Amino acid sequence: MSQAPVHYIRLRTFCYSTEKLKRVKKALSFFLPKDNEIETEEIEGNFGNKYFLLKSKIEKSREIRLLVDFLKNNLTTTRYREIKKEIPDRINEECSFYLRFDKQKAYKKQLEPTSSGDFVVLRFKVKAYPAKKKNAINKIKQFL
Numbered sequence: 001m002s003q004a005p006v007h008y009i010r011l012r013t014f015c016y017s018t019e020k021l022k023r024v025k026k027a028l029s030f031f032l033p034k035d036n037e038i039e040t041e042e043i044e045g046n047f048g049n050k051y052f053l054l055k056s057k058i059e060k061s062r063e064i065r066l067l068v069d070f071l072k073n074n075l076t077t078t079r080y081r082e083i084k085k086e087i088p089d090r091i092n093e094e095c096s097f098y099l100r101f102d103k104q105k106a107y108k109k110q111l112e113p114t115s116s117g118d119f120v121v122l123r124f125k126v127k128a129y130p131a132k133k134k135n136a137i138n139k140i141k142q143f144l
Contacts, residue, residue, distance in 0.1 A: 004064040005139040007125040012055040013103055021052060027106040028054050028120055031070075033063045067122075068143065071099075074111045083113065084144055088137050095136035097124040 011031055015024035025038055032038070041053045058064055072080060083090070083099065091097045100119040105112040128135035 004061045004068070005127045005143050006061075006064050007059075007127055009058040009064055009067060010055065010123045010125070011057070011120060012053065012123075013120040015052040015054060017049060017051060023107055024052070024054060024103065027103045028056065030106045030109055031067060031101075031120060031122065032056055033058065033060075033066065036063075064124075071111065072144070075113070079113055084141070087140050087144070091126070091133055091136050091140065093133050095126040095128045095131050095133065097126055097136065097140050098122070099124075 011028060013024060013028050015021050021040070025040075028038055029036070036056055036058065038054055038056045041055075043051055043053055045051060058067060075083070087097070090099065099122045100114050101122070102110075102112040102114040102116065103118050103120050105114075106120050124140070126136040126139050128139050
């Protein structure tokens with residue numbers, strides 16, 4: 001198995017006061033290898049409301065490939081094609097590729113891309129040399 005063209009994948013989501021922390025952790029862990037640690041940070045909002053930032057990181061090439069295979073195998077063909085088509089729009093100048101999935105669906109072990117605010121975000125840091133958006137786009141197109 002060759003090395004993934006990704007340095008790491010950072011995953012994160014928020015747990016608001018109306019949600020149960022245990023359930024949001026379950027939604028995030030849907031994307032993670034077994035025994036991957038989830039960091040929880042309490043944050044205070046602008047109006048004094050408390051919520052949590054949950055985050056994790058996948059760094060091993062094998063685990064990155066397993067997550068990508070999981071996404072490929074569990075997205076509908078239509079959704080997969082849409083994501084492939086949107087690759088240039090999902091990569092920024094720092095060579096990060098972003099995918100957002102519905103947090104409520106992830107809790108139910110369903111994979112649904114979303115553009116809503118209630119999401120789990122996956123940020124792939126692409127190995128592109130030189131580190132240019134164009135190079136990152138080509139690497140991700142080949143990888144997916």
